[in-house]
Structure formats: C-alpha cells, structure tokens
Amino acid sequence: MKRPFYQRVGDFIEGKGFYIVLLLCVAAIGVSGWFLYSSFARSSEELAAGGPAKITVTPTPMATVQAAITAKPSAAPPATATPKPAATPKPSAAPAATPTPAATPAAAPTSYLWPVQGEIITDYTVDALAYDPTMADWRTHTGVDIAASAGTEVRSVASGTVSDVSSDVMMGTTVVVDHGGGITSVYANLASVPTVEVGDAVSTGDILGSVGNTAIAESALPDHLHFSLEQDGTPVNPLDYLND
CATH class of the missing domain: 1.20.5 (Single alpha-helices involved in coiled-coils or other helix-helix interfaces)
Structure with missing residues (x-):
C-alpha cells in the first residue's frame, strides 16, 4: 500500500x-x-582611495610654555574708597539776645539830714593832729562827734541801702548806708543792737539805731554819736554836707 x-x-x-x-x-x-x-x-x-588620514600636531614653543608657567599673576591693586565729603552742618539760628539795659547808677543825694541834734564835741580833722583824751595821744579824726544822750534815736541822713552792720573793735556797733554816687555814711558808737540789717532800703530820716557807749576808742568822751561821710572810700568833712 x-x-x-x-x-x-x-x-x-x-x-x-x-x-x-x-x-x-x-x-x-x-x-x-x-x-x-x-x-x-x-x-x-x-x-586606499582616500589615502591614509594625517593628524597634524603643532608643537607649542617652549619659550611660550615657560613664560606661561613662570609668569605670576599680578595682584590687582586694592580699590581705594573715595571718602564722601562730610556734610557741613547748617548753623542754627541763635535767638537774638535781648540786651539787658544797664542799670543807671544812683545819683548822690543833694541834701543831708543831721543824724542827731547836738553839740559838736570833736571836729573833723585830717590835715592836723588833735589830742585824743581817751588814747592820750595826738591823732587825726575822720568824722565828727555829736553830743547826744544814750538811747537817742539815730536817723539816716539820706535815702539809700544798708551795706554793712558790724561791731568794730575800737568804734563799737557801726552801721554803714550806701547813698549812691559814691557817697556812704557811717554811724558808730551805737547801742549794741541796731534796728536795721544789711540790704535794708532806708529813706531820709529812717531810724537806724540809738546812741550807745560801745566805742572803746572814744570812751573818755560824753555820750555821743560818731558820724562820718566818705566819697568813693575817702573821708570827707560831714559839716560840708549836712544841712544848716
């Protein structure tokens, strides 16, 4: 099959x-x-048709290479900061000073009241020596001694300002009043406690104190007020100023 x-x-x-x-x-x-x-x-x-490929290498010159190796880079200089000019402060407008008006010096008084009423027991003398029975010698006397009982009120001869209240070793309790214009009045041999203080303003006839017996240098005399005047610190004759 x-x-x-x-x-x-x-x-x-x-x-x-x-x-x-x-x-x-x-x-x-x-x-x-x-x-x-x-x-x-x-x-x-x-x-074979194209031929062998050629590679060309260009050598770098040795000098150039050496320079490139040895050359150090230069340090750039640090930048200098330019300071900005300081702003000039604008002067603030000072408030105009209000001139203080000069104080007008007080003029010297033209008349003088007697500080007490009484007899002149010792005259003013600076050009000649006068005998002083208390000190038992010859000396000048720069004021006048006006006889008055102890306790007699002593009044300012003109308006002014109390510039001194003191207890002088030789002349006892003393009050000085500045009348302006370089004139000062001196009240010595007062009672221990006067009625004014330094800085008090007084008017003509105001009570400064009372007659006492505190002046050791004139204790041989009867009760009296030793009164003197000075012009710019120099004694002057009170009788040339006191009202007649």
Missing part, C-alpha cells in the same frame, strides 16, 4: 535529517563568510 506524500517526506527527513541540518549550517557559514569578506574588501578599497 502506497503511503501518503507527507508521511514519506517525514520519513525522509527523519532518516536524512542530520545531514540536511549539517548542510544548512555549512551553507549559512559560507554565506556569512562571503558577506564578511566582501565588507572588509570594500572598506580596504575606500581606505
């Missing part, structure tokens, strides 16, 4: 299959070798 075609093919392949596979492998290797050879031959031809 005749077998089908595909069975016969299968038997053939089964019987001869090893050789067929071997043949196919050899053929594949041959084809691959031919393609590889053809590709290599073609590359060789292209290389």
